Structures are given as structure tokens and as C-alpha cells.
Amino acid sequence: xxxxxxxxxxxxxxxxxxxxxxxxxxxxxxxxxxxxxxxxxxxxxxxxxxxxxxxxxxxxxxxxxxxxxxxxxxxxxxxxxxxxxxxxxxxxxxxxxxxxxxxxxxxxxxxxxxxxxxxxxxxxxxxxxxxxxxxxxxxxxxxxxxxxxxxxxxxxxxxxxxxxxxxxxxxxxxxxxxxxxxxxxxxxxxxxxxxxxxxxxxxxxxxxxxxxxxxxxxxxxxxxxxxxxxxxxxxxxxxxxxxxxxxxxxxxxxxxxxxxxxxxxxxxxxxxxxxxxxxxxxxxxxxxxxxxxxxxxxxxxxxxxxxxxxxxxxxxxxxxxxxxxxxxxxxxxxxxxxxxxxxxxxxxxxxxxxxxxxxxxxxxxxxxxxxxxxxxxxxxxxxxxxxxxxxxxxxxxxxxxxxxxxxxxxxxxxxxxxxxxxxxxxxxxxxxxxxxxxxxxxxxxxxxxxxxxxxxxxxxxxxxxxxxxxxxxxxxxxxxxxxxxxxxxxxxxxxxxxxxxxxxxxxxxxxxxxxxxxxxxxxxxxxxxxxxxxxxxxxxxxxxxxxxxxxxxxxxxxxxxxxxxxxxxxxxxxxxxxxxxxxxxxxxxxxxxxxxxxxxxxxxxxxxxxxxxxxxxxxxxxxxxxxxxxxxxxxxxxxxxxxxxxxxxxxxxxxxx
RNA sequence: GCCGCUAUAGCUCAGUGGUAGAGCGCACCCUUGGUAAGGGUGAGGCCGAGAGUCCGAUUCUCUCUAGCGGCACCA
Numbered sequence: 001x002x003x004x005x006x007x008x009x010x011x012x013x014x015x016x017x018x019x020x021x022x023x024x025x026x027x028x029x030x031x032x033x034x035x036x037x038x039x040x041x042x043x044x045x046x047x048x049x050x051x052x053x054x055x056x057x058x059x060x061x062x063x064x065x066x067x068x069x070x071x072x073x074x075x076x077x078x079x080x081x082x083x084x085x086x087x088x089x090x091x092x093x094x095x096x097x098x099x100x101x102x103x104x105x106x107x108x109x110x111x112x113x114x115x116x117x118x119x120x121x122x123x124x125x126x127x128x129x130x131x132x133x134x135x136x137x138x139x140x141x142x143x144x145x146x147x148x149x150x151x152x153x154x155x156x157x158x159x160x161x162x163x164x165x166x167x168x169x170x171x172x173x174x175x176x177x178x179x180x181x182x183x184x185x186x187x188x189x190x191x192x193x194x195x196x197x198x199x200x201x202x203x204x205x206x207x208x209x210x211x212x213x214x215x216x217x218x219x220x221x222x223x224x225x226x227x228x229x230x231x232x233x234x235x236x237x238x239x240x241x242x243x244x245x246x247x248x249x250x251x252x253x254x255x256x257x258x259x260x261x262x263x264x265x266x267x268x269x270x271x272x273x274x275x276x277x278x279x280x281x282x283x284x285x286x287x288x289x290x291x292x293x294x295x296x297x298x299x300x301x302x303x304x305x306x307x308x309x310x311x312x313x314x315x316x317x318x319x320x321x322x323x324x325x326x327x328x329x330x331x332x333x334x335x336x337x338x339x340x341x342x343x344x345x346x347x348x349x350x351x352x353x354x355x356x357x358x359x360x361x362x363x364x365x366x367x368x369x370x371x372x373x374x375x376x377x378x379x380x381x382x383x384x385x386x387x388x389x390x391x392x393x394x395x396x397x398x399x400x401x402x403x404x405x406x407x408x409x410x411x412x413x414x415x416x417x418x419x420x421x422x423x424x425x426x427x428x429x430x431x432x433x434x435x436x437x438x439x440x441x442x443x444x445x446x447x448x449x450x451x452x453x454x455x456x457x458x459x460x461x462x463x464x465x466x467x468x469x470x471x472x473x474x475x476x477x478x479x480x481x482x483x484x485x486x487x488x489x490x491x492x493x494x495x496x497x498x499x500x501x502x503x504x505x506x507x508x509x510x511x512x513x514x515x516x517x518x519x520x521x522x523x524x525x526x527x528x529x530x531x532x533x534x535x536x537x538x539x540x541x542x543x544x545x546x547x548x549x550x551x552x553x554x555x556x557x558x559x560x561x562x563x564x565x566x567x568x569x570x571x572x573x574x575x576x577x578x579x580x581x582x583x584x585x586x587x588x589x590x591x592x593x594x595x596x597x598x599x600x601x602x603x604x605x606x607x608x609x610x611x612x613x614x615x616x617x618x619x620x621x622x623x624x625x626x627x628x629x630x631x632x633x634x635x636x637x638x639x640x641x642x643x644x645x646x647x648x649x650x651x652x653x654x655x656x657x
Numbered sequence: 658g659c660c661g662c663u664a665u666a667g668c669u670c671a672g673u674g675g676u677a678g679a680g681c682g683c684a685c686c687c688u689u690g691g692u693a694a695g696g697g698u699g700a701g702g703c704c705g706a707g708a709g710u711c712c713g714a715u716u717c718u719c720u721c722u723a724g725c726g727g728c729a730c731c732a
Contacts, residue, residue, distance in 0.1 A: 108727095116660075116661060116662095117661085118661090118662095119662085205726095206661090206662090206726060206727075207660085207661060207662090207726085207727085208660070208661070208726060208727030208728065209659060209660025209661065209727065209728055210659095210660080210727070210728045210729090211659075211660095211728055211729060214728075214729075215729080216658075216659070216728075216729040216730080217729095220659055220660050220728075221660090221728095222660075222661085223660090223727070223728080225726090225727080251725095255668080256668080262723095262724090263723090264705085264722065264723050264724090267722095267723075321658095322730090322731085380732095382731085382732090384730080384731075385658050385659090385729080385730060385731090386658070386723090387658065387659070387660095387727090387728080387729080387730090388658090388729085388730060388731070389724095390725095393732090394731075394732080395732090398732065400732070486732095497731095497732075498731075498732055499732065500732085501732065532732070534732090535732040536732050538732085539732055540732090564692095566689080566690075566691055566692090567689040567690065567691090568689065569689075594688080594689080595690090595694095595695090596688095596689090596690050596691090596692095596694085596695065597690070597691055597692055598690085598691090598692060598693060598694070598695090599690095599693080599694055599695085600692085600693095601692045601693055602692090602693035602694060603693085603694085604693095605692095605693060606693080612692085614691075614692065616691055617691090618691085626691085626692080628692060633692080633693090635691095635692065
């Protein structure tokens with residue numbers, strides 16, 4: 001028991017330091033050693049990050065965060081955001097500040113103002129930030145009573161800040177941070193002064209619009225993004241990393257490799273060129289085989305269906321603005337389009353599920369028939385917002401490797417596990433390992449009872465855990481008809497995309513009146529599991545292009561091998577090699593151009609062709625071939641049949657190995 | 658859909674109030690060369706679409722369309 005004034009601080013190594021009264025983190029660090037005092041950034045007091053200048057009044061467990069700790073970077077970036085805000089306020093005092101957190105790789109700050117920031121403004125701001133860093137302004141924490149704080153910010157014309165205070169729970173203190181003349185509402189903690197952020201370790205990246213509080217009903221603010229690091233070296237490494245990553249961008253590679261293109265007349269829909277479509281064909285063959293192995297039966301359902309069905313399914317109500325709707329009519333002889341009032345409305349399917357239920361409903365199903373795993377490479381159309389479209393990742397016409405599993409409630413966990421096994425197999429085959437698993441739970445707007453949701457969410461969590469997968473919850477992100485598992489992959493630029501999905505649905509079978517006869521002779525509702533492994537071919541191929549940086553494994557490569565001759569003397573031999581490669585089922589091309597071998601090698605290497613077969617006089621004479629593989633500067637001369645066999649073996653798809 | 662930026666040759670990009678240029682690619686010719694660019698010649702553009710200002714617009718202004726970066730929405 002410590003006396004009233006004494007403060008005992010327990011360090012991570014278990015040692016205890018006693019003080020005769022309140023003590024700051026800075027004092028403690030100084031007492032431990034001058035080296036630590038220099039490196040110290042923030043102190044953790046009973047698990048909570050505190051400023052070094054804040055007085056610790058009670059016995060506590062403490063640890064000191066230095067520049068070397070990962071947490072330091074986040075605090076540094078948060079400081080950078082404040083310095084950004086200070087710079088903007090100095091340059092344009094009328095601009096209102098709102099929020100500015102640290103994010104992955106950097107920070108941002110949202111401002112409210114009429115005039116947009118220009119690139120020149122960004123330069124000025126960055127320059128001013130450097131000045132503020134050099135000023136080495138002390139960052140001072142103060143607490144303020146709630147009412148006073150609201151008035152304080154209102155008087156300054158900072159209405160957003162006043163609004164934020166109102167949303168802070170009443171049991172939490174209102175803290176302000178001052179640096180120079182700039183005062184911001186902030187939870188903290190911050191570093192002792194602005195110079196802790198180096199003047200050459202950060203960079204402003206871009207400006208973008210962002211809604212106040214993330215709500216599209218609110219006004220739009222101007223967000224400035226920046227990146228910040230411990231050292232200039234780290235900053236440069238990051239900038240280089242981004243540059244490198246941009247080279248893998250599937251939109252760039254897709255054009256360079258001639259895989260696909262987009263054009264205005266078909267916004268958001270892909271023109272697949274023959275090379276790109278070869279990847280698709282191979283993937284489709286592969287997943288079809290995997291699905292068949294796993295007990296799925298493939299179907300094909302209509303593209304265009306009466307709006308009545310969509311009304312019944314609930315899509316008309318919930319998904320209407322994303323649906324392409326067409327009247328069931330043709331233009332008159334003059335080509336004019338007049339839609340009669342009573343025209344039947346048809347919709348291009350945005351999903352396959354209602355159609356699959358129609359198939360399920362044909363005939364009477366017994367509990368013995370379940371589960372039924374019904375798959376379809378369904379081509380769907382969704383009228384995505386213009387601003388959402390993004391290369392292959394977000395399109396308006398997409399083909400899913402979709403399937404619906406109709407099952408009894410007692411089969412849910414087994415079916416989930418079974419799906420997770422399939423999923424793991426497929427992603428392993430593709431060499432994709434960095435997958436984020438998320439369990440999306442009940443949203444505010446939802447159908448079904450809480451008990452049902454409780455059960456469904458538990459079932460998914462249990463199946464994930466049983467499959468040994470680590471996951472995080474995405475609260476409130478579930479579909480209105482049920483919770484879902486989301487499988488996220490990251491693209492070259494660091495954005496994450498949901499590919500595979502697994503959703504529980506108690507609602508749709510009910511709305512569309514699907515039932516089966518149970519053991520008890522009564523009718524029961526089946527549970528419907530919506531699931532996709534790739535998600536959509538479009539997005540998945542986009543991810544694969546970036547994942548492989550265009551260097552597809554042999555089984556997926558659009559062109560697997562190119563045969564090139566050294567001189568025109570070997571044209572006949574080269575032609576015969578090419579024919580043998582084709583006969584062996586390989587995707588081969590031939591290069592008889594009047595170019596030097598150096599040139600051909602360079603060009604085909606740039607085109608990311610996995611194998612180049614070179615034939616000169618020696619090869620033609622001995623019936624051999626010299627093989628050069630992508631990524632290697634070595635070459636190897638082999639008997640032609642051996643070389644072909646080797647390639648054939650290597651190009652066997654994972655499902656046939 | 659919202660905020661901002663961009664749109665010139667197949668690709669990457671210069672450029673100008675007086676209707677355009679480079680490199681790569683492409684075509685033809687010379688060259689027959691052994692593993693990442695051999696040489697020469699040449700053909701390609703309604704300067705995204707529409708309107709306005711001007712004697713004259715690819716250039717300035719406005720509208721539209723598409724793309725890009727975010728936000729919102731979502732596989």
C-alpha cells in the first residue's frame with residue numbers, strides 16, 4: 001500500500017520505481033537513462049498510451065515507447081496529421097478542420113472549405129509543414145470541461161469540432177492539444193514536440209473528396225492524404241515500393257499483354273481478347289472440375305426475367321437501383337422507342353439465386369435429397385455507380401463461379417467446413433496465401449429474427465474456428481438476409497477486394513416458397529447457402545494478373561512457348577517444332593521474323609512468355625532445341641521430345657496433378 | 658452518385674491562339690545475325706464529343722462523355 005503521495009511505477013521487467021508525488025513519463029525516462037530519455041516518445045500507462053508530459057498520479061504499470069516500436073509510427077503519423085492541419089490553418093484561416101487520423105502507411109486530414117486544394121496548394125502546405133517541424137513547437141495536452149470546449153470551438157468557428165465533442169461519451173474527458181497557435185480537439189497521445197517528425201520523412205500524396213462522417217448524405221469535405229515514416233530512407237523505400245507496385249497494375253499489364261480492353265460504349269464491361277480469354281477458359285475448366293469433385297451440379301438459367309420474380313425475391317425493393325431493367329418490347333418500324341404504360345418489365349439478372357430456387361422448386365424434394373449443390377457460371381449485370389468502376393476489379397457485367405447449396409439447418413456447419421476446404425484447396429492451387437477472413441454480422445436493416453441470426457453467426461464462426469482459420473468480425477456488414485464470410489485479397493496498390501464469399505440465407509427460400517418434405521412428412525424450408533470461390537472471373541483474373549505480375553504459371557499462361565529461329569535457314573525446322581508443340585496441346589506461337597535472336601529474346605521476355613525455344617543450325621541438325629525460361633538467363637539444349645515432354649508435364653493444371 | 662484531376666499517333670508522352678512533334682511499335686528495303694534493342698526509308702492524328710469567345714481554337718470558357726485518385730456503395 002503506497003502512501004497518499006507516493007507513486008510506484010512498475011516497469012516491464014518487473015522492477016519498480018517509487019516517487020514522492022506525481023511524475024511524468026519524461027522524468028521517469030530521464031531517471032532510467034539519458035539514452036532512453038532521448039528515444040522516448042510516449043509512455044504506456046496501464047495499457048493506455050499517455051503523453052510523456054502528463055503526470056502519473058497513481059501506482060501504475062508502465063512501459064515506454066521509443067522510435068523503434070511499431071506503435072511509434074502510428075503516433076508519428078498522427079502528429080503529422082496535426083501538423084498538416086496547423087499548416088492549412090496558417091495558410092487559410094477560414095478553413096475548418098475536422099478529423100485527421102493515422103492510417104496504414106500514412107495519415108490524412110479532412111478539411112471543410114469552399115475552394116478545392118490544388119496541387120500547388122499541396123506544395124505550399126508541405127513546405128509550411130516543414131517549417132512547423134523546424135519550429136519545434138511543444139505539443140501540450142490540456143483537459144477542458146465539455147460545455148466550455150463546445151463554446152471554445154464554436155467561437156473559433158470550428159463547428160465540426162464542436163459536433164465531434166457532442167458525440168464523445170460523457171464519461172470520457174475532453175482533451176485538447178496545442179502546438180504553437182494551433183489547438184485541436186484530440187484524444188492523443190502526441191509526441192513532445194513537432195520536431196519529432198523529421199522535416200524530410202513525410203510527403204503529401206493527393207487530395208480527394210470524402211463525406212463528413214462517411215455518410216453520403218452529408219456534405220463533402222476535402223481530404224489530404226500524406227505518408228510519413230521514421231526516416232527519409234523509409235520514406236524513399238515506400239515511394240519506390242509504390243512505383244514498383246504500379247507496374248503490376250492489371251489495367252496496365254492487361255493492355256501491354258493484350259489480354260483485354262475497355263471502351264466507352266460498354267462502360268464497365270470487358271472486351272476479352274483471345275489471350276486474356278485463354279486464362280479465363282483454363283480457370284473455368286479448372287474450377288468446373290473442382291466443383292464436380294465436390295458434389296456440385298451445374299445448371300444454366302435465364303439472363304432476362306420478369307420483374308415480378310424480382311419483386312417476389314425482394315431484389316426489386318433492396319437492389320433496384322443496381323439493376324438494368326428493360327421493357328419487353330421492340331422499337332416500332334421507324335425505330336422509335338415508346339414504352340407502353342402496361343409494358344412488361346424485364347430485368348437482367350444481378351444474381352443467380354432466384355433462378356436457382358426455380359430449379360429447386362421443380363418437383364418435390366425430400367430431406368434425403370439435401371444438400372443440393374447447384375452451380376452456375378452465371379453472367380450477371382449490375383448497374384454499379386460510375387465512380388465505383390475499376391478495371392477488372394469492379395465491372396458491370398460479371399461472371400461468378402456461383403453456386404447455391406440447399407440444405408437443412410443441421411447441415412450448415414458441415415457444408416461451411418466443406419466449402420472452406422474447397423476454398424483453401426483452390427487458393428492454394430493459385431498460390432494465393434495472403435487472405436483476410438471476415439465474418440460479416442447482422443446489419444441494422446435485416447430480415448429474420450434475432451435468434452436465427454444468432455444461430456447463423458455462431459455456425460459460421462464455429463466452422464471457421466474448426467477449420468483453423470483466423471478471422472475478424474465485420475460488424476453490421478452482413479447481407480440483409482443473413483451473415484456472410486468474406487475472403488479479401490490485396491491488389492498491387494494495396495487495396496483489398498472481396499473475392500470469394502459464403503452467405504447464409506434464411507429469407508429467400510421463404511420469399512420464393514422453396515420447401516422440402518422432412519422425415520416427419522411435413523414441409524420445411526431449406527436453408528440456402530450462397531457461395532463463390534473465385535467470386536467473379538473478372539476480379540479474380542485481375543487479382544491473379546497482379547499477384548503474378550503478369551508472369552502466369554505455365555498452366556495459365558496465354559502463350560506458353562514461342563519457337564524462334566536464329567536465321568531463316570531454320571524456318572522449316574522451327575515450323576516443325578511449332579507443329580509438334582501444338583500437337584502436344586501446348587499454346588505455342590512461332591517467330592520467323594527477320595530479326596536477330598537478341599531482339600526476339602528481349603521482346604518475348606518483356607511479353608512475359610514463360611518459355612522460348614530457340615533453334616539454330618545445330619538444333620536443326622541434331623533434332624534438339626535450346627530452351628530459355630522466363631526469369632532465367634541460362635539456357636539448356638535438350639532433345640526436342642524431352643523438351644516438349646518437360647513442358648507438357650509442367651503445364652498440367654493443379655486439379656490434374 | 659459525390660469531390661478533384663486528366664483526355665494529343667497503336668503505346669508512353671512533348672507542344673502551340675495561326676489545323677502538330679519525339680521515342681517505342683507498325684510497313685518496306687538492306688542485313689542471315691547464337692540468347693534482353695543491327696541499319697535505312699516510310700505510313701499513321703477531325704489534338705475525347707458538342708457549344709461559345711475570337712478574323713482564327715488542339716490551345717481560352719461552358720456542357721457532356723470516358724479514364725484516373727479518393728469518398729459512398731459492393732464480387
